[in-house]
Amino acid sequence: MKKNVIVGQSGGPTAVINASLYGVVYEALNREDSFGTVYGMINGIEGFLNGKLMDMKPLDKSGELELIKTTPGSYLGSCRYKLPENLEDAVYPLLFQKFSDYKIGYFFYIGGNDSMDTVSKLSRYAQKTGSDIRFIGVPKTIDNDLILTDHTPGFPSAAKYVASTVREIVTDASVYDNKKSVTIVEIMGRHAGWLTAASALARKYKGDNPLFIYLPETNFSQEAFLKQIEKALRTTSNLVVCISEGIHDEHGKFVCEFANDVGVDNFGHKMLTGSGKYLENLVKERLGVKVRSIELNVCQRCSSSMLSGTDLKEAVASGAYGVKCALEGESGKMIALKRAAEDPYTVDYTTEDVTLICNQEKTVPTDWITKDGCDVTEAFIRYAQPLIQGEVSVPKENGLPRFAYRR
Amino acid sequence: MKKNVIVGQSGGPTAVINASLYGVVYEALNREDSFGTVYGMINGIEGFLNGKLMDMKPLDKSGELELIKTTPGSYLGSCRYKLPENLEDAVYPLLFQKFSDYKIGYFFYIGGNDSMDTVSKLSRYAQKTGSDIRFIGVPKTIDNDLILTDHTPGFPSAAKYVASTVREIVTDASVYDNKKSVTIVEIMGRHAGWLTAASALARKYKGDNPLFIYLPETNFSQEAFLKQIEKALRTTSNLVVCISEGIHDEHGKFVCEFANDVGVDNFGHKMLTGSGKYLENLVKERLGVKVRSIELNVCQRCSSSMLSGTDLKEAVASGAYGVKCALEGESGKMIALKRAAEDPYTVDYTTEDVTLICNQEKTVPTDWITKDGCDVTEAFIRYAQPLIQGEVSVPKENGLPRFAYRR
Structure with missing residues (x-):
């Protein structure tokens, strides 16, 4: 039967x-x-x-x-x-x-x-x-974190959405190219940075934005980040930076947890915000430059466009x-x-x-991340490029x- | 010459x-x-x-x-x-x-x-x-606020982006349809609600999400909002609500001002962020239900998709x-x-x-907004539908x- x-x-x-x-x-x-x-x-x-x-x-x-x-x-x-x-x-x-x-x-x-x-x-x-x-x-x-x-x-459709959306955001951010600005794009993937890495595909030419890409596979230092931003702003007016929602410091503390420490609304309740919003406020306060943060949110997994x-x-x-x-x-x-x-x-x-x-997790290989921890290498591009076609x-x-x- | x-x-x-x-x-x-x-x-x-x-x-x-x-x-x-x-x-x-x-x-x-x-x-x-x-x-x-x-x-491309993205978000939000949830989508337009109104086009059938749409043309009451949400959750598991970034109370105070300090740009406009995030926290705290907020952000004006x-x-x-x-x-x-x-x-x-x-501003006509202030009428749909074709x-x-x- x-x-x-x-x-x-x-x-x-x-x-x-x-x-x-x-x-x-x-x-x-x-x-x-x-x-x-x-x-x-x-x-x-x-x-x-x-x-x-x-x-x-x-x-x-x-x-x-x-x-x-x-x-x-x-x-x-x-x-x-x-x-x-x-x-x-x-x-x-x-x-x-x-x-x-x-x-x-x-x-x-x-x-x-x-x-x-x-x-x-x-x-x-x-x-x-x-x-x-x-x-x-x-x-x-979309996280691309399954082994074997x-x-x-x-993942490929989410990567294509991230790459094309970041390319659009870069275009939008360059509109006031006579004024300095920083745009921070927060991308999904708490432990695996595959999707954040896909933002590298958005570059139209060598040296194009997003200039920095931070994955959760490496430790994130707020001070090093501020120095990198400050230095880049000397030669690039409109900086676009892509971060994983799961970036964390060397103790494993998520950047968004720092936000939850400081963000209190006027009822005295904690305002829960993301890593991008936290860094937006940090850059604004420390570098005094125009900053915007954009969370790509669920569109990464549900856009049919x-x-x-x-x-x-x-x-x-x-x-x-x-x-x-x-x-x-x-x-x-x-x-x-x-x-x-x-x-x-x-x-x-x-x-x-x-x-x-x-119960296993495949993360981005360490040798696909640049030594300074703020970009991916050509090996990642070669891996990801065919997937978004x-x-x-x-x-x-x-x-x-x-x-x-x-x- | x-x-x-x-x-x-x-x-x-x-x-x-x-x-x-x-x-x-x-x-x-x-x-x-x-x-x-x-x-x-x-x-x-x-x-x-x-x-x-x-x-x-x-x-x-x-x-x-x-x-x-x-x-x-x-x-x-x-x-x-x-x-x-x-x-x-x-x-x-x-x-x-x-x-x-x-x-x-x-x-x-x-x-x-x-x-x-x-x-x-x-x-x-x-x-x-x-x-x-x-x-x-x-x-x-994209604001559609020019008179004459x-x-x-x-506006039409931004409206098409908003309508299709909200339709995708509604689909995504309905995935755990055995659990109650509220999704708040924040849409651009600080004084004119045209773009927020366009989210009504996302509905696939009568009674579909987004169930509530709040424009800046009417006053927004936090308590009335909470009551509307609470009531709707009795019959709808996954509620999607669209709000304009510029919703404000009867004194003209922006909802985001309840959470944030606001700056002023060089045309004297108030810089707005975070109405969605504020309401997310409010609903979570008061109704104890799963809430997410999504800010459509600059993609509304720069998406080519x-x-x-x-x-x-x-x-x-x-x-x-x-x-x-x-x-x-x-x-x-x-x-x-x-x-x-x-x-x-x-x-x-x-x-x-x-x-x-x-220096004039065309807002959504009052008679295109439902009496309860949380939806648009068929007149708006008839106006907007041809534009997104x-x-x-x-x-x-x-x-x-x-x-x-x-x-």
Whole structure:
């Protein structure tokens, strides 16, 4: 008898997490000889535990599935539910009973580190109890911090958004080029600086802004930063600086924590602000120059305006490849991308042990950061450049992008 | 003898201010029988006073002029230089001597309220002294606050950016739809709420987010706001609220002033930051719910990813029309757009007295705001919808938008 398929999304969304959902669903629906019903979990494993799931086939018939491919956010809804470490916990038999109720034979989970942790635990529990359900992780995260894969779907589109937006901000900042100014751009990625590093791609020529890029992989010194800014302002009128939200001093204290120490509103409550805002005030106070800070915020993960064609293709292919692997009997694996060639850039899809991947973090290699700690090297540019290639035309309605949504 | 042309840009840039520059320059260069050299002022009237200008013709030959059309920022550089009220001031003969040195017969200034003030003063001084130099203002501002014109080039692209970005943020915010949350989006426009109102276009269906929209045209009550949020959260999990940066209480005190000290720029405007951040902290503290605030910041005026085709076309046409009007002898005028038909939408170009326009401010009509002060009516939607139509393909290089820049 044919077994059913279930797919879920977990953690923070990316611009192409729904493209991977499309890949899984499209591939599974096209193998009706092998699979029964294709279910989607609403709000990931947490929603599934509460019996929230949906049949995906009607979406294909209505054309909604095609639209999902270029819709940001998590179409199925997400969760941040961590399964217990102890596989003896009562939640496991409960979950597997539900899998059995729905005749699930194949489980796909699209997400980052924490989601891979879920796949690892479920596959280990299956192995322990002799269940033949196959568990496959499909990678996604704008942070690009998953190990054993060249990169992670979601990162290239976020990198393209960051690079193009920083290029636009640089253009905007140069408008009053007869007055000195500093613009600080705060970019996502608390522990891994991949996305902040992508701002280097914004440069139109050697020596162009952003002049300084600070990653969380190195220690940040406020005094050294002020000296660098002061020196650069002697030769550059409008300075643009990109910082990771997670920059920290040599003791590991986040720069935004310094802000929380000093920022008190007139009710005496702490004003919680970011690293960028803190540094804006610091530069204003210490250097007396015009400063602005810009937090790129959630647009980095949800903008559909700068989708990378390469990313979209790879996100769909990762989901589809996962279905093939599960059918061939693999379980406890994450789909990984291996760079097969540089010029032209190509990738191969493969699988890696999900238990090795979860709870690990891949940061930017130290030798891809310049010695002064305020830029990235050519090696990073060579790595990132192919990922942001290719344009995607998002369907439009009434002048705006048309998105799919659960009714 | 043929007189020369000079064109400048002033004030904050928009996504299409360079399209108007293109319109002026392209039209003037194509009338070689009427015009001599076409100059660009570097950093507006302030730079011109310091002898900073450039010949625009080489840009046409190199293809750079075509690229300028879709480049954000002010290609020529901008300034915030206010001419003295007193036309007896020594700066006026100095300026007109410089006009004479460069054999200027036609002066075009692309900008908003303050730039129209410059055009007004120069044309009045010309009239007073019998100068035959013609002064024409070409409108631009994302704020859409110029009177005597249906709308202002720059607003439609900014509105399209705001609407599409808010739609993306709404999608992102709905990802954890099993948990309650509030997302506050802060939008530019200190006295005029046009751009904040444009967030209403983001709704995909009746009752969709953003659920509340607060403009600076009405008074904002923190307590009423908290009550509205609390009530809405009973039926909507993930609430998205759009606010203007300039919302204020019934005494005219800006919401951001409750948290921040405010500086004053050299036109006497209050420098605003942080209404969203302030309300984020307020909601968190008072309602104990998950809150995020997002400041759309300068991307509203410099993103090239959401250019309105309608806007781009009108921005170019406004510049070109200005050249025709100057040639026909007009001076002391601003180019204005008159809506000629609704369905299909068309505009006519005309001129209005720049002295009537400068230092005035067009705000959103009160009857386009709902009685409870937290939404806009269908009349606004009908007004704004045609403006955001049409897509623009921006030239790309290496996966990113390709921009022109002064070397």
